[in-house]
Amino acid sequence: MRTAGARTSNAPGGRVFWALAAAGWAVALVGLWGLFKDARSTMPPDFARWFLGSAVVHDLLVAPAVFAGAVLVRRVVPKPWLRYVQAGLIVSGIMLLVGLPLLLGLGRNPDNPTIQPGNYAAGVTVILTAVWAAVGVLGARAARPGRPRQSSRAVGRGRSKPRPGGR
C-alpha cells in the first residue's frame, strides 16, 4: 500500500471520474427517491439504521476483530504452517459466518418445518473437518524437515532457493 504520506497518484480526477460520478449519483438518487416514495413499507429510519449501520459494524467491529485475530495467528502459528492456517481460517470463517444463523435457527418457523430443514450442526462439522484436513495435509507437506525454507514470491512459489538470512 502506498505510504499515506506520499501524494497518492490514485486520487481521482478527469473526465471519466466526473462523468461516472454524476451518473452514479443520479442512479443512487433514483434509489433514494424510491425509498421515500414507498416510505410506508421501506421505513426510511429503520432502513437507514441497517444500511449505514452495516458499514459501521463492519468497519468498527468486524474488521478490527479480524485484524486482531490475524496478528495473533502470525505470532502463534509456526512459519511453515502459516499460509495454510491463514487459508484455513479464511475459509472456515466464511463458512461459520454463513452457517451461524442456520446453527442458531434464526428465521425457523415451528409451523413450517420446510424452512431450514437440514441438520446444520452436522453440515458445518463436515465442512470444517474437510477444510482442516486439507490444511493438515498441505501444511504437513510444507513443514517436512529437510524441505528448503520457502521465502514467498509472487512467481515460482515453491521453487525458490533458500536465501541467506531467510529474507
Place this chain on the structure above:
Amino acid sequence: MVRKPRRSAGELFEPLERLRVGPLREGAFRSRLHSEPPAAWLGLALGVAFSVCFATGLVSHAIQNPPGWLLWPSRPVNLYRLNQGLHVATGIASIPLLLAKLWVVYPRLWIWPPVENVAHAIERISLAPLVGGAVFMLFTGFANTLTWYPWRFFFPRAHFWGAWITIGALVVHVGAKATVTWAALRPGSAKPPEPPGDGLDRRGFLTTVAAAAGALTLVTVGQTVKPLSWLALLAPRRPEVGPQGFPVNKSAWAAGVLESARDPGYRLLVEGAVARPLSLSVDELRALPQREATLPIACVEGWSATVHWTGVRVRDLLRMAGARLDAEVAVESLQPKGGYRRSVLNRLHARDPLTLLALEVNGEPLHIDHGYPVRLIGPNRPGVMQTKWVHKLVVG
C-alpha cells in the same frame, strides 16, 4: 517522510499530525496483501457478480411489478428459475469476495491526509453508501433465504431500492478506480515485486478467496441445481423436503384459509369481461378435461423444485366462460389479506396451454398447504405469483 509540493487541502491537515494514532499511524497496516493487485482483482470479480445480481434482481422485480411496456413471456419454462437461481448464487458467492475486498482496502479508511481535493472528497463520501449498501444487500438477501427478518421494513421494497443506491455508489467507485484498476490488471504492465513474507502471498490469498466462494456456492446452490443437492449442507431450503415432496412458504394456517378451503360450499368463480360467468365446485372442476404439466416451483428466494401437476387449463376455462382470447386475468385467493393474495396472468400466460389451475400433485389431491382445492401454476413465473387457494378468476 519525503516532502512533496502539496495541494492546499493536504496542507490543512499538517497541524493535525499529532492525531495520527492507532490506525492513522503511518505503516500501521503491515500485511503485503494491502496492495493494488488483489484490490483490483477482487473489485473486478465483485463488479461482475453485482452486475449479474442487479440485472437478475431487476428482472424478478419487473415481473412482479410490470411496467406498462413489459409483457413477460411464458416461455422458456425454466427461465425464471434460472434467473432467480443465478441471483441468489451470485449474491452468496459475493459474500467472501466482498469481505476479502474490504479487508484488503481497509487501511485506506485511515489514510492521511483524509482529503486531498474535491474529487477525492466525493470519492470518499460515496464509499459510505457503497460499503454500507453492499453489506446491506448481501445480508438482507441472505437473511431472506432463511426467512429471517430481524428488521422492520418490508424486505422486497427495501432490497429493491437499496440496490439502486448501492449500484449508483458502485458506478461512482468505478469512475474513481477505473484507471488504477486497469493499470494493475493490464497484462504486461510492470508490477512492483511483492515483498517477501511467510504468510499467504497475493496469489495464495486470491486462490483462497476464490476457493471460499466456490466452496460456499457448492454447499448452497443445491437448492436450485438438483444434481448438487446432496452437497447442499448450508442450504436453508431443500427442494425435495415438504408435503408431497416440495417446500411450503406460506402454510394454510398462516394464510387463514383452513376453513374456507375445506368448505363444501367452495366454488371457483370466473367473472369479469366474460359472456358466461362460471361457478364451479371441486367435483365439477374434476369433471372437466384434466391436463398435465411438469413445471417448476421457482421461489424468489432461489430454490426451485420440479413438480408434476394435473388440473384444468386456464385457457379452457376462459373459453368456457366466453372470454376474449387475448384477455388478461387476475387470479384471487381465498386468503383474506396479504400482498400476495392476488396475481395477474398477462395475455401470454393466460393462454399458454401449460398454465393450469392444478387440482393434483404427482397423482394426489393438492395438500392444503400447497393450495387445496386449487392453485395456479404456470411456466416461467415466480413462486409468489403461483397463487394458492384460488377463489376466482377476474377477466380483464
